[in-house]
Amino acid sequence: MLQPIAQPLQSVRRSRDANPDAAPLPAIDPKPMRLQPPTSVPERIGFLMLPRFAMVAFFSAVEPLRIANRISGRTLFEWDLISADGGPVTASNGMTLDASCASARAPAVPSLAVCASFAPDAGIDDALLDWLRERAASGCVLGGMDTGCFALAAAGLLDDQTVTLHWESLPEFRSRFPRVDAVESIFEVTPEGFSCAGGSAAIDMSLDLIRRRHGDTLVKRVRDQLIHDPGRRPASRQRDPDTPGDPTLQKAIELMEANLETPLGIGELATRLGLSWRGLERLFARHTGIPPQRFYLDRRLDHAHRLLHETRHSVMDIALACGFASASSFTRAFRRRLGLTPSEWRQRS
Numbered sequence: 001m002l003q004p005i006a007q008p009l010q011s012v013r014r015s016r017d018a019n020p021d022a023a024p025l026p027a028i029d030p031k032p033m034r035l036q037p038p039t040s041v042p043e044r045i046g047f048l049m050l051p052r053f054a055m056v057a058f059f060s061a062v063e064p065l066r067i068a069n070r071i072s073g074r075t076l077f078e079w080d081l082i083s084a085d086g087g088p089v090t091a092s093n094g095m096t097l098d099a100s101c102a103s104a105r106a107p108a109v110p111s112l113a114v115c116a117s118f119a120p121d122a123g124i125d126d127a128l129l130d131w132l133r134e135r136a137a138s139g140c141v142l143g144g145m146d147t148g149c150f151a152l153a154a155a156g157l158l159d160d161q162t163v164t165l166h167w168e169s170l171p172e173f174r175s176r177f178p179r180v181d182a183v184e185s186i187f188e189v190t191p192e193g194f195s196c197a198g199g200s201a202a203i204d205m206s207l208d209l210i211r212r213r214h215g216d217t218l219v220k221r222v223r224d225q226l227i228h229d230p231g232r233r234p235a236s237r238q239r240d241p242d243t244p245g246d247p248t249l250q251k252a253i254e255l256m257e258a259n260l261e262t263p264l265g266i267g268e269l270a271t272r273l274g275l276s277w278r279g280l281e282r283l284f285a286r287h288t289g290i291p292p293q294r295f296y297l298d299r300r301l302d303h304a305h306r307l308l309h310e311t312r313h314s315v316m317d318i319a320l321a322c323g324f325a326s327a328s329s330f331t332r333a334f335r336r337r338l339g340l341t342p343s344e345w346r347q348r349s
Contacts, residue, residue, distance in 0.1 A: 042075040043213065046112035046140075048082045049099065050124070054117035054146040055091035060202035061113065061145060067222045068210050076214060082106045084123060092117040103131050111141040114148030117198065118310050120169065121150065129155040146198030153177040163195040164188045167238045171260045171303050172311070175321050187234050197238045203228055248273055249287050252280070256296050260303050263323040266292055301337050304330065308346045315342045 045065075047058060065077040083089045086102030101107070112135060116122075132155045136142055144152050149163045150173065162181040165173060173182050187196035187205040196205040203226060211219040223230055252273055255264060264272070269292065270280040284292045304322040307313060313321070319330035334342050 042078045044078045044080065044107070044109045046080045046082055046106060046109040048103065048112060048114045048148075049089040049091075049097065050114065050116040050120075050148070050151065051089060051122040052092045052117055052119040053089065053115040054198050055093055055095060055097065056200075057117070057145045057196070057198040057202045058091075058097075058115050060200055061196075061206050064203055064206035064210060064222050064226065067225045068214065068218060071221050071225070072214070072218060076210075080107060080109060082112075084128060092119075103128070108138065109140060111143065111194075113143045113145050113194075114151050115145045116147040116150060117166075118147075120147035121311065124151050124154055132157060141193055143194035143196075145196055145202055147173075149173065149180075149182070149195050150176075152193075153180050158193075161192050162188055162190055163193075164197050164238075165195060166198045168306055171257065172307060172321060175261045184238055185234055186238060189234070200228075201238065204234070208234070246283070246287055248275070249283055252283070252292070253295075253299075256299050260300050260323055261321055263296060263300065266296075269296075297333065298337075300324075301334060304334065304342070305338075305345075308342055309349055318342065 047061070049058070062079060065079065069075050069077060081097065081100045082103055083099035084103055086099055086105070088096040088098045090096045114132075128151065132142065132152065136155075136157050142152055142157060144150075144163065144165060146166050147169045149158060149165045150169075152158050152163075153173070153176070158177065159179040160181070162183060164183055164185045164187060167184050170182055170184055173180070185197070186201045187208065188194065189205070189208060194205065196202050207219050207223060207228070210222055220230075252269060255269060255272060266280065267277055270277050273280065275283065280292055284290060284295055288295055290298075300322045304318050307318045307321065308315075311318075315330070316327045319327045322330065324330035324333070331341050334340070334345070338345060340348070
């Protein structure tokens with residue numbers, strides 16, 4: 001088990017803007033807490049920043065905690081920013097953020113969030129995976145933000161658990177880690193860990209933490225400061241339906257996106273929806289203007305496009321992940337769509 005360093009690090013990892021004149025701390029929410037409550041206040045949280053992490057998700061997670069500190073008049077939460085080597089990390093928006101410590105010298109914390117984004121495999125090596133396993137063995141509760149669950153799953157720490165991550169990465173994650181129950185929700189909190197879809201979903205997850213630790217009154221005041229819509233629930237979908245006026249079409253699209261690697265036949269898709277083949281074609285013609293076969297192929301090629309841009313997988317691996325039987329059939333479809341082969345497109349991007 002890693003031990004905390006002797007002296008606290010003076011850096012951006014801690015919020016120190018408590019207001020001594022603020023209202024008294026609200027009563028503890030009596031509802032049972034699914035994660036173990038901290039043994040003391042302030043509660044300390046670690047954020048492991050991987051290369052090209054999503055800065056919007058990181059700040060969305062931290063700002064509610066900072067505001068909770070200010071409103072309560074006490075330092076309820078502190079945080080450590082961790083990188084593999086202790087140096088600054090460049091986010092997906094090109095900005096860099098200083099770390100407070102290297103992973104090898106990171107203090108022991110009750111919970112730790114792995115922050116990633118467009119390049120979920122960046123920075124993942126054997127040393128990092130071993131470190132995550134050590135943290136889990138020491139009792140630290142681990143979670144992922146945006147695509148941070150890729151690192152946790154690669155370490156073998158998510159088998160048979162329910163997690164969420166950004167919707168664009170769900171098909172690849174499901175194909176690589178079939179033993180993990182990956183769902184499209186805003187955030188997930190289970191007895192084993194936590195995860196969120198990134199972006200503003202991190203606000204919802206932090207607000208949930210504040211509610212569980214310190215009650216509904218405080219979380220409402222924090223939410224008011226953030227001007228945040230209280231309507232979203234953990235199980236809410238991450239994005240608006242493409243066709244909100246027709247639930248059958250939306251269900252068809254959901255089935256397609258859940259079966260990119262092994263595409264469903266159009267007849268089977270129609271049967272699952274309780275439609276005839278012609279009925280399914282009429283549905284897509286009415287709402288999208290294209291046949292369901294074409295719509296399905298476009299979704300598979302969109303996913304392939306993202307994988308070519310965001311991963312280092314071979315063209316053959318990407319072809320299989322997107323439901324093509326061979327690299328040649330994938331290349332033909334990709335060229336018809338974009339005018340370039342997958343390899344040519346990757347070289348130019």
